[in-house]
Amino acid sequence: MSHPSWCDRAHCVARGSAGAHRSRPVVIDRLLLVRANLYSPAAAPGVAFVELRCGTAVLRAREAYGLGRALMSLGRAAEDAPF
Numbered sequence: 001m002s003h004p005s006w007c008d009r010a011h012c013v014a015r016g017s018a019g020a021h022r023s024r025p026v027v028i029d030r031l032l033l034v035r036a037n038l039y040s041p042a043a044a045p046g047v048a049f050v051e052l053r054c055g056t057a058v059l060r061a062r063e064a065y066g067l068g069r070a071l072m073s074l075g076r077a078a079e080d081a082p083f
Contacts, residue, residue: 014042
C-alpha cells in the first residue's frame, strides 16, 4: 500500500481501502486535549483534510491563537502535499 508523504505510520490506520492515513498530530494544548493533524481516507489517498480534535468547546484566547496558526500550517501542507 502506498502512503502519502506526510503519513505517520504510528498514527496511520489505513488497511487497503479501509481506514485512514494520519499525520503526526500537532498538540495545541495538552490540558484541553486540543490537537490537529492531516487526514486522508485510505480509499482516496490523494485527498487531504485537516482533522481537529478538541476536548472542550470553548478555548482561551491563547489556545485559539495557537489553533489558528496550526490550522493554517496544516492547511498549507494539505494543499502542497505530494501524494
